[in-house]
Amino acid sequence: MESSDPLNVEGLAVTLGGRKVVNDVSLAVKSGGWLSVIGPNGSGKSSLLRAIAGIIPAKGTVHFQGKDIMQLNAKLRAQTVSIVPQIPIVPPRVRVIDYVLLGRTPYLGRGFQPTREDIDLAEGVMAELDLEDMSDRFVTEMSGGERQRVIIARALVQQPKLLLLDEPTTALDMGHQQDVLELVDLQRKRLGITVLGAFHDLTLASQYGTSMALLVGGTVSKSGPAHEILTEESLREIYGAHVSIHKDGESVSIIPERRKGPKGTPNSD
Amino acid sequence: MGNKNHKKQGTPAELTYKLVVGASLILLSSILLSLLFGPVSIRGDRIFLEILNRIPGVSIDSGLSSIQAAIVWDVRFPRIILGLIVGGLLAVAGASYQGVFRNPLADPYLLGVAAGAGLGATIAIVTGATNGEGMFDALPIAAFLGSAIAVGITLVVGGAVGRSTSTASLLLAGVAVASLFTAIQTYIQQRESSTLRQVYSWILGRLSTSGWDEVVMILPYATISLAVMFSMRGALDVLAVGEEEALSLGIRPRRVRWIVIGAASLAAASAVAVSGLIAFVGIIVPHAVRLVVGASNRLVVPLSFFIGASFLILTDLLARTLQSPAELPIGVVTAFFGAPFFLFVLRRRSDGVI
Amino acid sequence: MKLFKWPSTLLAIFAVTILMGSCSSSPSQVTATGDASTTDDQSSEQATEPFPVTLQTPTGEILLEEQPTRILSLSPTATEMLFSIGAGEQVIAVDDQSNYPPEAPTSAISGFAPNLEAILALEPDLVVHQYLPEDIEQGLANVGIPSLTQYAASSLDDTYQQIEQLGLATGASAGAESTIQEMQQRIDQLMAGIDLSDGSSVTFYHELDPTYYSVTSSTFIGQVYAMLGLVNIADEAEGAGSGYPQLSEEYILSQDPDLIFLADTKCCAQGIETVSERNGWGVLSAVVEEKVIELDDDIASRWGPRVVDFFEAIVAAMEQVTALEPVG
Numbered sequence: 001m002e003s004s005d006p007l008n009v010e011g012l013a014v015t016l017g018g019r020k021v022v023n024d025v026s027l028a029v030k031s032g033g034w035l036s037v038i039g040p041n042g043s044g045k046s047s048l049l050r051a052i053a054g055i056i057p058a059k060g061t062v063h064f065q066g067k068d069i070m071q072l073n074a075k076l077r078a079q080t081v082s083i084v085p086q087i088p089i090v091p092p093r094v095r096v097i098d099y100v101l102l103g104r105t106p107y108l109g110r111g112f113q114p115t116r117e118d119i120d121l122a123e124g125v126m127a128e129l130d131l132e133d134m135s136d137r138f139v140t141e142m143s144g145g146e147r148q149r150v151i152i153a154r155a156l157v158q159q160p161k162l163l164l165l166d167e168p169t170t171a172l173d174m175g176h177q178q179d180v181l182e183l184v185d186l187q188r189k190r191l192g193i194t195v196l197g198a199f200h201d202l203t204l205a206s207q208y209g210t211s212m213a214l215l216v217g218g219t220v221s222k223s224g225p226a227h228e229i230l231t232e233e234s235l236r237e238i239y240g241a242h243v244s245i246h247k248d249g250e251s252v253s254i255i256p257e258r259r260k261g262p263k264g265t266p267n268s269d
Numbered sequence: 270m271g272n273k274n275h276k277k278q279g280t281p282a283e284l285t286y287k288l289v290v291g292a293s294l295i296l297l298s299s300i301l302l303s304l305l306f307g308p309v310s311i312r313g314d315r316i317f318l319e320i321l322n323r324i325p326g327v328s329i330d331s332g333l334s335s336i337q338a339a340i341v342w343d344v345r346f347p348r349i350i351l352g353l354i355v356g357g358l359l360a361v362a363g364a365s366y367q368g369v370f371r372n373p374l375a376d377p378y379l380l381g382v383a384a385g386a387g388l389g390a391t392i393a394i395v396t397g398a399t400n401g402e403g404m405f406d407a408l409p410i411a412a413f414l415g416s417a418i419a420v421g422i423t424l425v426v427g428g429a430v431g432r433s434t435s436t437a438s439l440l441l442a443g444v445a446v447a448s449l450f451t452a453i454q455t456y457i458q459q460r461e462s463s464t465l466r467q468v469y470s471w472i473l474g475r476l477s478t479s480g481w482d483e484v485v486m487i488l489p490y491a492t493i494s495l496a497v498m499f500s501m502r503g504a505l506d507v508l509a510v511g512e513e514e515a516l517s518l519g520i521r522p523r524r525v526r527w528i529v530i531g532a533a534s535l536a537a538a539s540a541v542a543v544s545g546l547i548a549f550v551g552i553i554v555p556h557a558v559r560l561v562v563g564a565s566n567r568l569v570v571p572l573s574f575f576i577g578a579s580f581l582i583l584t585d586l587l588a589r590t591l592q593s594p595a596e597l598p599i600g601v602v603t604a605f606f607g608a609p610f611f612l613f614v615l616r617r618r619s620d621g622v623i
Numbered sequence: 624m625k626l627f628k629w630p631s632t633l634l635a636i637f638a639v640t641i642l643m644g645s646c647s648s649s650p651s652q653v654t655a656t657g658d659a660s661t662t663d664d665q666s667s668e669q670a671t672e673p674f675p676v677t678l679q680t681p682t683g684e685i686l687l688e689e690q691p692t693r694i695l696s697l698s699p700t701a702t703e704m705l706f707s708i709g710a711g712e713q714v715i716a717v718d719d720q721s722n723y724p725p726e727a728p729t730s731a732i733s734g735f736a737p738n739l740e741a742i743l744a745l746e747p748d749l750v751v752h753q754y755l756p757e758d759i760e761q762g763l764a765n766v767g768i769p770s771l772t773q774y775a776a777s778s779l780d781d782t783y784q785q786i787e788q789l790g791l792a793t794g795a796s797a798g799a800e801s802t803i804q805e806m807q808q809r810i811d812q813l814m815a816g817i818d819l820s821d822g823s824s825v826t827f828y829h830e831l832d833p834t835y836y837s838v839t840s841s842t843f844i845g846q847v848y849a850m851l852g853l854v855n856i857a858d859e860a861e862g863a864g865s866g867y868p869q870l871s872e873e874y875i876l877s878q879d880p881d882l883i884f885l886a887d888t889k890c891c892a893q894g895i896e897t898v899s900e901r902n903g904w905g906v907l908s909a910v911v912e913e914k915v916i917e918l919d920d921d922i923a924s925r926w927g928p929r930v931v932d933f934f935e936a937i938v939a940a941m942e943q944v945t946a947l948e949p950v951g
Contacts, residue, residue, distance in 0.1 A: 055513045085514055085517075092564065105520065114281055119281060336906050344873050398629050457735055477834060
């Protein structure tokens with residue numbers, strides 16, 4: 001299961017609606033690592049992830065474990081990469097167990113019928129995500145947090161070697177945010193999954209990632225360890241936010257600070 | 270493949286033997302009921318003897334007169350079987366369209382199948398081409414061709430518009446094509462007013478049989494389209510999460526979409542060619558099935574076949590006995606059941622059950 | 624001034640007539656004003672006495688000042704009537720379905736969906752029809768063109784009255800009278816040759832189209848059959864309402880009618896051969912004994928003078944069945 005080949009993205013470009021939303025992006029993640037991608041709204045994080053997942057058209061190459069996954073057919077690629085979408089589509093009247101089992105699609109035969117092994121695997125993942133009592137409920141009836149865990153369960157059940165998370169914690173309260181990210185991190189360490197996560201929350205991004213990339217206007221503005229990227233100046237410059245940085249070993253905590261007055265008045269800066 | 274050992278875990282959707290047997294029993298009962306009753310009263314046991322008699326190699330005297338025997342074998346039985354096939358085709362096509370368009374209200378006449386068939390049939394009736402009997406009658410062929418052409422245009426225009434794989438452009442193209450074909454059909458029809466009754470009667474829908482000819486004619490198309498739709502039902506479940514996610518799960522949404530639309534349109538076109546425009550079956554039946562067994566197409570598609578077949582057989586029984594010896598157009602009977610059903614579903618939706 | 628009123632003996636029967644391309648039927652009253660003479664007059668084509676004439680139509684009174692010489696007929700039956708009473712010379716155009724007599728000046732105007740401008744362009748001085756949309760009626764009224772409505776007949780008496788009315792309208796009353804007399808004579812002759820009391824009832828099935836639409840005895844055609852004493856298998860379906868029920872194939876077979884009349888020979892190319900080829904119909908006695916009669920669609924759907932031909936066809940068929948000697 002382990003491969004030392006890293007994830008190598010080179011020259012990735014995505015054009016949506018005539019605009020270049022991802023412009024010549026290159027990144028590298030070591031195998032089994034976790035890259036956190038941050039950036040302001042509209043910087044192209046989501047498009048970047050979807051392009052790597054191969055679900056939107058893109059130019060460039062994405063080498064992972066010795067293969068250019070952009071060239072793989074959908075089924076093989078799905079056995080390698082799975083993505084937790086930012087805004088998932090949840091069909092009505094579908095039970096949790098069936099929804100999670102959709103993650104086994106790339107491994108199923110012609111009849112699309114899950115086997116005993118598939119079901120056991122799904123149930124195992126659901127148990128780890130605290131979903132075991134909910135398998136018979138409709139996904140649409142669940143709370144935001146429960147639903148997010150269901151979707152992550154589906155992505156994990158796909159047994160990916162590369163897991164893409166598109167802002168996975170947006171709908172979750174603090175406790176569940178940590179639960180979910182801890183679980184993913186655990187799976188990463190246990191199974192050697194490589195993780196690429198797009199984050200809104202900069203603290204979480206730095207706490208769980210092993211490296212970070214800052215995306216601005218579709219290009220990588222900075223990449224490297226979190227503490228190098230997350231400085232008070234860079235955050236002011238890129239986010240227009242006023243913060244103070246607290247280092248904690250490898251990870252960084254960002255503490256927002258209130259301005260002394262409205263922008264533009266004396267002493268506010 | 271049950272899941273009976275786990276206590277708290279849910280059971281994944283699966284087409285169990287229980288479901289198949291149950292659905293088959295419903296279908297069998299419908300066939301039986303329809304054989305026994307009709308505008309003409311014939312003893313039930315003799316009906317079965319006569320049918321047995323027709324098996325090659327079997328020779329039984331059923332005690333029926335030659336006319337009664339003709340009624341059983343050349344009129345009643347083939348009509349029931351045609352109803353079975355047409356009902357099954359429409360229901361499965363409806364379920365498949367609903368899966369592809371992710372809309373529970375999609376019916377098999379979308380994309381121009383109905384309008385195209387109507388135009389083809391009108392042209393055939395108006396030019397007097399419908400003079401053959403059964404297999405050589407130009408009417409079903411013309412209706413089928415009309416459907417095929419209309420759907421073809423829709424797919425080309427709708428699929429070609431934009432690089433997006435959205436189904437919205439297909440639906441819009443379907444609306445446009447349907448409007449165009451309907452306009453042409455209305456124009457022709459009102460120019461040739463003497464054939465008004467024939468056209469109208471065809472549009473209302475009728476399980477018309479000339480012995481077994483129509484059954485034989487439709488069988489190859491029915492078999493192919495049903496086989497394809499059956500094999501694609503699992504893929505439709507994956508398509509339910511949208512095209513991007515489906516792609517991330519390893520299927521090719523565009524390919525699945527084209528195949529399913531092609532097969533469902535073939536099914537609907539063949540059904541319309543022999544029976545006119547029978548409304549509601551394609552919508553009511555899959556909906557009803559979903560209410561009972563849930564939304565998984567692995568169950569809904571096959572069960573819709575059985576229930577659709579039973580539904581049409583039974584409504585046809587009503588169509589030919591309610592006003593006996595006169596016939597009600599079957600479209601009237603299915604609409605009569607369809608409208609209240611829709612109301613019922615709407616109420617359940619507003620109550621938050623769905 | 625003498626006023627002659629012709630009693631109307633029939634009540635209107637309302638039926639769905641889209642099937643027959645005609646509207647509800649009601650009798651037309653004919654009133655003659657002025658120094659009108661009775662219909663027993665010798666033929667006098669001179670228009671001085673018969674005009675002006677006021678006609679009572681279902682849509683109101685119309686006044687014809689002079690003898691019309693530019694008549695537009697939008698009803699195939701009215702066309703036949705006009706020509707048979709000798710007013711053919713006064714007809715300048717007929718609708719696209721008026722195919723008899725052959726010399727009738729067929730135009731492209733549809734009797735079903737007529738175009739007002741096309742009508743006006745012909746400058747008619749009388750429009751005879753079976754139904755006109757409101758706006759066309761209004762358009763004609765605005766320009767002062769008289770429009771004569773003659774609904775589909777529900778009985779032979781209606782037919783005679785319509786012929787008479789057309790006679791009055793065109794000044795060909797004598798021709799109308801002789802047409803009527805001839806019709807009545809021929810029909811009486813035919814009926815005399817049939818023994819209605821011999822106790823056996825001959826059943827029949829009248830087919831309007833290959834999806835088994837038929838007619839009951841409440842329709843005009845149905846009444847013709849009834850006059851001749853034939854038993855209509857479609858009468859069982861009277862409850863279905865319209866007079867034009869769609870019969871179930873099973874029922875037709877089970878009734879095994881003695882005679883089968885096909886009124887869909889022209890529209891739908893049905894004939895003895897196609898009927899005998901229908902699966903299951905080969906066992907019917909009418910098919911086996913070749914008692915399937917092909918009718919002319921038009922004759923079977925109009926109520927004009929050619930209804931006598933219709934009578935003849937039926938009587939000829941009956942003779943085959945009951946082996947009666949024709950009289951006269």
